[in-house]
Amino acid sequence: MATKHEKDWPLWEIFIQSKRGLDHKHVGSLHAADAQMAVENARDVYTRRGEGNSIWAVRASDIHASRPEDQGAFFDPADDKVYRHPTFYPMPEGVKYI
Amino acid sequence: MSAQDNEALFQQRVDDEQKVEPRDWMPAEYRKNLVRQISQHAHSEVVGMLPEGNWITRAPSLRRKAILLAKVQDEAGHGLYLYSAAETLGTGRDEMIDQLLAGKAKYSSIFNYPSLTWADIGAIGWLVDGAAIINQVMLCRTSYGPYSRAMVRICKEESFHNRQGYDILVTLCKGTPAQKAMAQDALDRWWWPSLMMFGPSDKDSPHSAQSMKWKIKRQGNDELRQVFIDRTVPQAELIGLKVPDPKLKWNESTQHYDWGEINWEEFHQVIQGNGPCNAERMAARRKAHAEGAWVREAALAYAEKKAKRKAA
């Protein structure tokens, strides 16, 4: 039993596209021995009622995430660039289609 | 940042109705509480398949059999969603399952009652899933993001469970006197255990106050139990069934039902492992886990072999 944790099936994060034209959205995770099993199991647990049109399975260990504790500094560069928003530009009275 | 700052910031986020996400700082007790609650919830979904699975081969028609099979399959999925949510807190699934199999983890007391007749399958869907829904709708607003999202997913599936159960009883109540008596008998046996599903009264519930402060729970056990009673009693009356509580009475002034006393001694006995089916349920889980061991190992060995061949 000592080696059990190492012998656990790897964890996969599952992304489902609910309809053609929409983004794949994270729905949860599951354990599977390989990619094919991950996709098939994802079909069985996450798309039992036609919720899915396409499935992506990604090994959880292959996902790299930003660190929430650095959130402020990390996203800071975008904060002082108000001119990126259309509302930054006053438009003359009466102008149309812009 | 100091521990107090972290704690204050965390509470502020919770108070502001912002979800807590897996990589955020959180108090160790919050994490521990959640792992306990979510894994218990997951175990309940899994053990909960047993009383219903018991009737799959004996469902009275092919249609009922297909429905029950689909319902039980959903419960397996619920178990997975919840283990998946608990795992984001850093506890491995095998660890949680080991705890269940070692008898160290709890699951809902309701699944330690036997499903004796086909009407029990009706009562389970109607009452047990009905009670679970009320709890789970509340948990859709829980503060921990992954738990909340799992709950939203689960709630979407529960309405079918609830209705298929009620539909079984509606059908039995329209049948022969013996069938109707079977429905009444099921209600008589499942009513009080269903009320116990909401847990001890808030004044006796050890985790309630802290859980409310952290917004893991959003409503108290007693409040949720009352919602269940108010909703369910008219459903029983509509199909001519009598709720087995002599004190049950509509109260005009409170706009709620007054009702009797739960047998808390029975509740504690079942929680402590002395319910009618505790030993049977655990034995079934251990057997299934042991008998599945070769499948888990073989699948992994096959995946490793394939990966090696691809690399070569």
Ligand SMILES: [Fe+2]
């Ligand atoms: Fe469920």
Ligand SMILES: [Fe+2]
């Ligand atoms: Fe259910």
